[in-house]
Amino acid sequence: xxxxxxxxxxxxxxxxEIGKKLADSLGIDFYDKELLEIASKESGITQELFVKxxxxxxxSFLYSLVMGNYPVTPDGRINPELPLNQKIFxxxxxxxxxxxxxxPCVIVGRCxxxxxxxxxxxxxxxxxxxxxxxxxxxxxxxxxxxxxxEDFIRKTDKRRASYYNYYTDMKWGxxxxxxxxxxxxxxxxxxxxxxxxxxxxxxxxx
Amino acid sequence: xxxxxxxxxxxxxxxxEIGKKLADSLGIDFYDKELLEIASKESGITQELFVKxxxxxxxSFLYSLVMGNYPVTPDGRINPELPLNQKIFxxxxxxxxxxxxxxPCVIVGRCxxxxxxxxxxxxxxxxxxxxxxxxxxxxxxxxxxxxxxEDFIRKTDKRRASYYNYYTDMKWGxxxxxxxxxxxxxxxxxxxxxxxxxxxxxxxxx
Numbered sequence: 130x131x132x133x134x135x136x137x138x139x140x141x142x143x144x145x146e147i148g149k150k151l152a153d154s155l156g157i158d159f160y161d162k163e164l165l166e167i168a169s170k171e172s173g174i175t176q177e178l179f180v181k182x183x184x185x186x187x188x189s190f191l192y193s194l195v196m197g198n199y200p201v202t203p204d205g206r207i208n209p210e211l212p213l214n215q216k217i218f219x220x221x222x223x224x225x226x227x228x229x230x231x232x233p234c235v236i237v238g239r240c241x242x243x244x245x246x247x248x249x250x251x252x253x254x255x256x257x258x259x260x261x262x263x264x265x266x267x268x269x270x271x272x273x274x275x276x277x278x279e280d281f282i283r284k285t286d287k288r289r290a291s292y293y294n295y296y297t298d299m300k301w302g303x304x305x306x307x308x309x310x311x312x313x314x315x316x317x318x319x320x321x322x323x324x325x326x327x328x329x330x331x332x333x334x335x
Numbered sequence: 336x337x338x339x340x341x342x343x344x345x346x347x348x349x350x351x352e353i354g355k356k357l358a359d360s361l362g363i364d365f366y367d368k369e370l371l372e373i374a375s376k377e378s379g380i381t382q383e384l385f386v387k388x389x390x391x392x393x394x395s396f397l398y399s400l401v402m403g404n405y406p407v408t409p410d411g412r413i414n415p416e417l418p419l420n421q422k423i424f425x426x427x428x429x430x431x432x433x434x435x436x437x438x439p440c441v442i443v444g445r446c447x448x449x450x451x452x453x454x455x456x457x458x459x460x461x462x463x464x465x466x467x468x469x470x471x472x473x474x475x476x477x478x479x480x481x482x483x484x485e486d487f488i489r490k491t492d493k494r495r496a497s498y499y500n501y502y503t504d505m506k507w508g509x510x511x512x513x514x515x516x517x518x519x520x521x522x523x524x525x526x527x528x529x530x531x532x533x534x535x536x537x538x539x540x541x
Contacts, residue, residue, distance in 0.1 A: 310516035320537035331526035
């Protein structure tokens with residue numbers, strides 16, 4: 130196994146659990162929120178700020194244009210004049226690239242598929258789910274009223290899509306952006322892992 | 336194997352070849368353009384008209400609204416006052432449903448996933464491809480100038496998307512609409528068939 134694996138996922142689809150099981154089965158490292166801690170250490174920006182801005186898009190694009198800010202200074206550092214959310218995105222960007230250089234791993238969310246799109250060794254998975262199963266999963270894990278779950282799921286996915294669509298030139302959740310998209314409600318967590326392993330075996334034998 | 340299988344596909348992704356191989360391997364019937372001939376026989380509309388309107392959306396929605404046409408008459412027949420493209424869509428709709436009632440089969444395109452969405456035995460696949468491989472496939476099969484291939488591919492997909500988005504309440508190519516989406520350029524035709532068979536085995540054992 131020589132691939133870097135990215136997993137994008139609908140909220141409640143079990144993407145994190147599936148990614149963790151896949152990483153364990155392949156014997157490689159796994160990064161989801163773990164990535165924020167590393168990016169915080171490498172960038173010197175506090176972890177709290179990473180958590181606050183995590184996959185959360187706030188509109189400072191116009192501000193950035195008006196201020197004429199460039200993301201990277203001529204000597205290759207992140208421009209200190211950039212709005213905070215863009216600095217945080219770029220720090221994650223650097224962390225994702227340095228993790229990918231270290232060797233095979235699984236990275237969940239945070240536009241990792243986009244960041245690594247020029248890397249030939251990357252496999253991009255997208256995990257979806259059917260609403261009844263996503264509802265059940267979220268109710269088991271979050272302290273939330275039953276009648277607010279679907280709204281919570283939709284808003285979280287909308288936030289993830291806005292974040293992705295803002296920072297990339299692609300659209301979150303379009304099948305053509307990914308190598309394999311699986312509805313985990315139909316396969317279960319273990320079935321999804323089995324399909325991903327089959328995919329990796331087939332792709333690496335081409 | 337008890338499932339009805341629908342395959343939606345980007346133009347040039349090899350969806351038809353993949354679907355045919357899957358049907359042969361499973362020992363079940365296969366319908367792509369074959370469906371038009373059956374729908375023509377069942378509806379009495381000539382096959383030429385089915386071919387002309389095949390996955391081709393023409394905007395008669397407003398006309399239909401203005402005329403106050405209802406798609407089906409009170410006694411369950413297709414309303415003869417409907418614009419032709421809608422009559423053709425509804426005749427295909429009937430054919431797809433009657434094929435699905437007969438037993439397991441593979442149906443390519445023509446909104447079959449939407450038509451059968453309330454049927455529990457349906458598995459919906461979507462096949463994508465990377466542009467260099469799609470270019471190569473189309474150049475091998477169509478008499479077309481090299482510098483016009485990408486435009487031809489984009490326009491054909493746009494037509495398929497318009498047709499699908501017009502007749503359904505879903506969006507063509509969004510991962511969440513399908514059970515499994517595969518980029519066939521990464522797996523090859525046989526690899527895609529292998530993944531689909533693995534998916535069917537996993538889903539039917541749940």
